[in-house]
Amino acid sequence: MPFLFIARRSRIVNGHFISHQSQNPNPICLDPMARSTALPLLLKRICRSLDSPIHLGPTRSITYMPRPGDDTPRAVTLIPGDGIGPLVTGAVEQVMEVMHAPVFFERYEVHGHMKSMPHDVIESIKKNKVCLKGGLMTPVGGGVNSLNVQLRKELDLYASLVHCFNLPGLPTRHENVDIVVIRENTEGEYAGLEHEVVPGVVESLKVITKMCSERIAQYAFEYAYLNNRKKVTAVHKANIMKLADGLFLESCREVATKYPAIEYSEIIVDNCCMQLVSRPEQFDVMVTPNLYGNLVANTAAGIAGGTGVMPGGNVGADHAVFEQGASAGNVGNERILQKKKANPVALLLSSAMLLRHLQFPSFADRLETAVKRVVSEGKHRTKDVGGQSTTQEVVDAVIAALD
Amino acid sequence: MARRSLPVLKQLCARSASSDLFPNLLRLGLASGSARPVTYMPRPGDGAPRAVTLIPGDGIGPLVTGAVEQVMEAMHAPVYFERYDVHGDMKSVPPEVIESIRKNKVCLKGGLRTPVGGGVSSLNVQLRKELDLYASLVNCFNLPGLPTRHENVDIVVVRENTEGEYSGLEHEVVPGVVESLKVMTKFCSERIAKYAFEYAYLNNRKKVTAVHKANIMKLADGLFLESCREVASKYPSIKYNEIIVDNCCMQLVSKPEQFDVMVTPNLYGNLVANTAAGIAGGTGVMPGGNVGADHAVFEQGASAGNVGKEKIVEQKKANPVALLLSSAMMLRHLQFPSFADRLETAVKRVIREGRCRTKDLGGDSTTQEVVDAVIANLD
Numbered sequence: 001m002p003f004l005f006i007a008r009r010s011r012i013v014n015g016h017f018i019s020h021q022s023q024n025p026n027p028i029c030l031d032p033m034a035r036s037t038a039l040p041l042l043l044k045r046i047c048r049s050l051d052s053p054i055h056l057g058p059t060r061s062i063t064y065m066p067r068p069g070d071d072t073p074r075a076v077t078l079i080p081g082d083g084i085g086p087l088v089t090g091a092v093e094q095v096m097e098v099m100h101a102p103v104f105f106e107r108y109e110v111h112g113h114m115k116s117m118p119h120d121v122i123e124s125i126k127k128n129k130v131c132l133k134g135g136l137m138t139p140v141g142g143g144v145n146s147l148n149v150q151l152r153k154e155l156d157l158y159a160s161l162v163h164c165f166n167l168p169g170l171p172t173r174h175e176n177v178d179i180v181v182i183r184e185n186t187e188g189e190y191a192g193l194e195h196e197v198v199p200g201v202v203e204s205l206k207v208i209t210k211m212c213s214e215r216i217a218q219y220a221f222e223y224a225y226l227n228n229r230k231k232v233t234a235v236h237k238a239n240i241m242k243l244a245d246g247l248f249l250e251s252c253r254e255v256a257t258k259y260p261a262i263e264y265s266e267i268i269v270d271n272c273c274m275q276l277v278s279r280p281e282q283f284d285v286m287v288t289p290n291l292y293g294n295l296v297a298n299t300a301a302g303i304a305g306g307t308g309v310m311p312g313g314n315v316g317a318d319h320a321v322f323e324q325g326a327s328a329g330n331v332g333n334e335r336i337l338q339k340k341k342a343n344p345v346a347l348l349l350s351s352a353m354l355l356r357h358l359q360f361p362s363f364a365d366r367l368e369t370a371v372k373r374v375v376s377e378g379k380h381r382t383k384d385v386g387g388q389s390t391t392q393e394v395v396d397a398v399i400a401a402l403d
Numbered sequence: 404m405a406r407r408s409l410p411v412l413k414q415l416c417a418r419s420a421s422s423d424l425f426p427n428l429l430r431l432g433l434a435s436g437s438a439r440p441v442t443y444m445p446r447p448g449d450g451a452p453r454a455v456t457l458i459p460g461d462g463i464g465p466l467v468t469g470a471v472e473q474v475m476e477a478m479h480a481p482v483y484f485e486r487y488d489v490h491g492d493m494k495s496v497p498p499e500v501i502e503s504i505r506k507n508k509v510c511l512k513g514g515l516r517t518p519v520g521g522g523v524s525s526l527n528v529q530l531r532k533e534l535d536l537y538a539s540l541v542n543c544f545n546l547p548g549l550p551t552r553h554e555n556v557d558i559v560v561v562r563e564n565t566e567g568e569y570s571g572l573e574h575e576v577v578p579g580v581v582e583s584l585k586v587m588t589k590f591c592s593e594r595i596a597k598y599a600f601e602y603a604y605l606n607n608r609k610k611v612t613a614v615h616k617a618n619i620m621k622l623a624d625g626l627f628l629e630s631c632r633e634v635a636s637k638y639p640s641i642k643y644n645e646i647i648v649d650n651c652c653m654q655l656v657s658k659p660e661q662f663d664v665m666v667t668p669n670l671y672g673n674l675v676a677n678t679a680a681g682i683a684g685g686t687g688v689m690p691g692g693n694v695g696a697d698h699a700v701f702e703q704g705a706s707a708g709n710v711g712k713e714k715i716v717e718q719k720k721a722n723p724v725a726l727l728l729s730s731a732m733m734l735r736h737l738q739f740p741s742f743a744d745r746l747e748t749a750v751k752r753v754i755r756e757g758r759c760r761t762k763d764l765g766g767d768s769t770t771q772e773v774v775d776a777v778i779a780n781l782d
Contacts (some may be wrong), residue, residue, distance in 0.1 A: 138618040140628075140647075146619055173552035173656075189568075189585070194622035200589035204623040206568070208578035239517040240525055243573035244583040249519075268519075270673045271707035275683035277552075277656055291616075294649045295674055302653035328650035351743070 009317075067186050071102050077124045077131040078105035082112050084342035085134020088324070091344035091395045092132065092351045098399045101355065101363045105132070110147065112137035112331075117151055125155060131321040132354060134347070135330030145192060148327075152185045155319045158212060159219045159264030160185045160293065161301065162312035162325035164300040169376030170309070170385060176281035177304040182223060183293025184216040185314055190290045208244040208289065213251035219315075220287035221259045230254070231263040231284035235272050235292050248289055269296070276300060294327060301326035308343030308384040309375070311350040313357075320357055322350040329384075339391045343382040345371060348398065370401040450481050453737050455505045456510040457484035461491050464513020465720035466704035467703070470774045471511065471725035471730045477778045480734065480742045482616030486509070491516035491524065491710075496530050502533060510700040511733060513726070514709030524571060526708075531564045534698045537591065538598045539564045539672065541691035541704035543679040548755030549688070549764060555660040556683040559608070560600040562672025564693055566591045567670045587623040588670065598694075599666035600638045610642040611635070611665040614651050614671050627668055648675070655679060673706060680705035687722030687763040688754070690729040692736075700735040702726070715762070719769045722761040724750060727777065749780040 037256045078093070080086040096103055105174040108129070112326050125131045151157075156322075166172060193205040234252040238245035249266060256264035267275070269292045275282060276299050288296055301310040301330040312325025324330045324346040336342050348371050355364035374380055380397040381387025388398075457472070459465040475482055485507070487500045504510045517525040530536075539562040545551060572584040596613075603611050613631040615670035617624035628645060635643035646654070648671045654661060655678050667675055680689040693706025703709045703725040715721050727750050755761055759776040760766025 140618045140621075140625075149619065190619055192619070194620060196622060200626075202587045202622045202626050204585040204587070204620050205582040206585060208581045208583070237673075238519045240528065240569055240571070241573060241583050242519075243575060243581045246519075247581050249577075266519075268707070270677040270705070272650070272707065273674045274680040274686055274707045277678055277681035291670075294616075294758075295652045295671075299652040299656055299678060300647040302656035306657060307653055324655065326649070328647070328653045359516060 006108050012366075017250065033352070047066055065274060070359070073102040073104050074130070075128045076103050076105050076358075077121065077128050078107045079110050079131065079133035079136075080107065081110065081134030082137040082331050083135060085136075085330075087337070087340060087342045087343045087391050088347040089132065089134045091391055092347055093313060095358055095367065095398055095402075096150045096351070099363055099366060099402060102360060103355070103358065110136060112147055113139060114144075114147065117147055117154065122151075122154055125319055125321070127151055129319050130354060130358060132137065132347075132351060133320070133321055133323045135324065135327075135332075137331045149190055149192070151321065152314055155316055155321070156186065157314035157316040157319060158184065158186050158323055159216055159316070160297075160312065160314045161223070162297040162301060162310055164297070164304040164310050164325070166304055167309060167372065167375045169378050170305045172305050173301065174277075174280050174303040177300070179280065179283045179300045179304070180223065180227075180229070180285045181293060181297040181300055182216065182220040182285065182287045183325045184212060184289050186290075187212045188290030206241075207242060208247050210251060211249060213248045213289075214255065217252040217255040217287055221255050221262060224262050224285045225259060229262070229285050233272075233283055233286045234264070234266045235269050235286055235288040235296055236266060237269050237292070239268060245289065252287060269391055272296060273299060277303060280304075298326045298328045301328075304382050306343075307346065308382065309345040311346055311348070311353055313350055313353055320354075322354045322357075323347070324350065340392065341388075342391050344391050344398075345375065345382075366403055367398075369403070370398045374398050419735075435584045443781055444584045449684060449738070450639060452483050453482040453509070454507045455482050455484050455733070455737075456500065456507050457486045458489050458500065458510065459486065460489065460513030461512060461516040461710050461748055462716055464515075464709075466613035466716065466719060466770050467723045467726040468511065468513045470770055473726060473774050474746065474777055474781075475715050475730070476606075478745060478781060481739065482734070482737065486632050489515060491526055493526065496523075496526055496533065501530075501533055504700070507571060508698050509733060509737060510698070511726075511730060513703045514702060514711075516710045528571070530700065531693055533567065534695055534700070536693035536695040536698060536700055537563065537565050537693065538595055538695070539676075539693045540602070541676040541680060541689055543676070543683040543689050543704070545683055546688060546751065546754050548757050549684045551684050553656075553659050553682040553684065558659065558662045558679045558683070559602065559606075559664045560672060560676040560679055561595065561664060561666045562676060563591060565669075567669030572641075585620075585623060589626060589630055592627045592668075593634065594633040595663055596631040596666055598613065598646040599664055600634050600641060603641050603664045604638060608641070610644070612651075612662055612665045613643070613645045614648050614650050614665055614667040614675055615645060616671070618647060624668065631666060634764075650676060652678060655681060659683075677707045685722075685763050686725065687723040687761065688726055688728070690732055691731055692732055699733070699736055701729040701736075703729065719764045719771065721770050722763050723770050723773055724733070724754065725750050746777075746782055748782070749777045752780045753777050 078089060080089045093105060106124055110121055136147045162181045165178045187207050189206045191205055191207045196202050220232055234249060236245040236249055238249050280303055301307045307326040307329045310325035313320060313322035332342055352364040354366045374397045380389045380394045382389055410697045457468060459468045472484060485503055489496060489500055544557045566586050568585045570584055572588045575581050599611055613628060615624040615628055617628050634723045659682055680686045686705040686707050689704035692699060692701035711721050731743040731746045753776045759773045761768055761770040
């Protein structure tokens with residue numbers, strides 16, 4: 001009975017349950033005033049929660065016992081980026097401020113048209129190990145390489161993770177979507193090795209290596225194991241690209257044998273796209289090479305509510321960079337920028353992932369609860385999910401919904 | 404037109420006694436297919452039967468091509484099929500099949516199963532390269548009576564069929580490292596762009612969208628985009644725009660009504676076509692084909708599921724609608740428009756009634772039941 005569980009472990013302040021956390025300097029269990037009103041309040045909460053269980057908050061049944069000094073503020077590199085980037089990273093900064101989260105941001109200006117990532121930014125991320133960034137606009141056509149890709153290669157962030165799921169209260173055409181797309185981030189079609197053989201003929205190299213395929217498969221199964229996921233699906237086109245995607249598949253199969261409790265299956269990418277739009281509930285965790293992962297992640301984000309709400313990040317052995325999950329629309333267009341109607345939900349949920357990565361789970365829970373509450377109430381929605389609010393209005397609503 | 408009016412009048416008189424006239428009129432009016440105001444005046448000898456190469460293929464292929472043969476028989480269409488057995492595990496397409504297609508210029512085929520992993524190359528791809536069928540076309544649209552999550556879908560995906568990621572040029576540099584070449588040429592990009600705009604022009608389409616990833620693959624997809632832009636300048640009345648492929652996938656699932664004709668390189672086209680087919684009702688109902696300068700091969704539009712699974716083959720529940728609509732496209736290609744109209748009308752009527760649907764559309768019928776329903780609905 002989750003209700004009673006929370007009653008035992010939380011405080012009651014002003015009739016609201018707060019999931020316990022020893023971060024608070026005044027850890028009182030129940031003040032005398034609240035204790036007398038506890039039971040009727042509890043009953044009222046139970047009755048209310050039968051209609052809207054989301055308001056009960058996350059049911060964390062484990063006791064979180066921090067080590068002394070765990071609340072030391074952590075430094076996080078912040079790259080506002082281009083387009084709507086500054087708008088949405090500003091949203092995250094405001095919310096973190098209000099929550100008094102033990103993070104502080106070191107801001108660095110980077111723009112998509114720069115030749116390469118400035119050296120001090122890379123140094124900062126190497127020092128802090130964690131970064132939050134908005135999108136960097138990559139110019140189409142020759143000239144400048146994508147800074148997003150360059151950052152991932154420089155820091156060897158080999159796994160890109162996008163979590164696509166239906167948010168309660170957000171109407172979509174597809175139900176029961178809960179897909180995690182794990183995409184290889186450093187090689188494959190994005191090797192950037194192109195050359196013009198003769199005028200009018202261009203060759204582009206797609207490089208697949210055993211090492212990269214193995215580690216991304218390892219990460220995917222590890223993720224599934226740690227997060228109690230049942231199935232991992234490898235996405236490929238090995239009927240056509242037999243050697244390249246064949247190598248990827250071999251690596252996945254090898255790693256799958258080490259995790260017998262997790263179901264492993266393979267699907268050809270064109271069938272996968274079709275299954276995603278007809279029966280998305282069959283997918284759980286998907287591991288893919290670089291290009292297919294890009295398309296599958298954006299399709300899955302689209303069916304689950306749009307790229308404006310899906311969280312995600314890039315992780316490597318030593319560093320992690322969190323940004324809006326799926327890559328489409330992370331810079332936005334002129335109009336959204338002028339009217340300041342960018343959707344901050346994706347980056348807010350990604351920053352909750354960041355807080356978990358930094359081992360501040362209760363802050364992460366509070367933030368996620370508040371954001372999900374705002375989305376389910378549906379009063380403050382930006383244009384991409386069918387509303388008319390500005391970014392600031394959504395941020396204010398989230399702040400107001402924070403416990 | 405006079406040929407068809409007598410059975411129509413007979414039907415009207417027969418049904419007016421028993422049930423409402425109005426719904427029938429509406430049904431016949433709507434179901435008379437595209438309202439063809441043009442009088443079709445054939446040249447003498449146009450009714451001579453044409454030979455069409457038929458490749459039943461693997462898996463559900465024989466089932467659905469058999470369905471087409473039955474319907475053509477029932478319609479007395481002036482086509483006869485020259486059947487050739489090809490299977491996906493053969494080393495290459497037999498030369499007599501290629502010869503037959505070169506002679507007949509038109510072919511209808513079921514799917515050929517390509518083994519995953521090393522060994523045999525895909526025979527589907529080999530056939531397209533051999534006959535230089537450089538354009539693959541899939542028409543994805545909502546069928547009335549078939550419930551889908553997306554409305555107002557009417558997308559034609561024109562996909563380059565011969566080069567790009569499907570060049571088949573792979574090699575293992577050192578053990579554990581594989582390189583795969585993606586080759587883009589101006590020649591191929593130009594002719595596929597030209598085909599797409601030509602298609603749009605001839606079929607009264609308003610917009611052509613080029614799908615690319617030129618922010619990452621600057622030279623390769625950049626070349627593709629340049630060719631598209633050049634051709635676009637020659638068709639000023641058709642709107643042209645470009646979209647990056649990941650954004651395209653997301654837009655397809657959220658606002659598919661914004662797309663009209665899409666022109667894409669090989670791999671993106673495969674994914675976009677299957678996604679579009681999925682949102683519009685599934686690959687079991689979307690027609691399509693591959694066309695080149697001299698030949699045309701018609702098959703189920705989107706490639707996923709064109710061989711089917713064991714279970715479907717055993718229970719004989721494959722969906723013949725896609726191949727029936729593709730054979731209607733084939734009849735138009737052979738310049739038998741009224742037969743094509745009759746076939747399409749019958750198929751659309753069966754779908755709208757919704758009584759005979761195979762498993763992938765949510766029903767329980769077998770292939771044969773659907774075929775019988777289509778034959779019964781032929782005028």
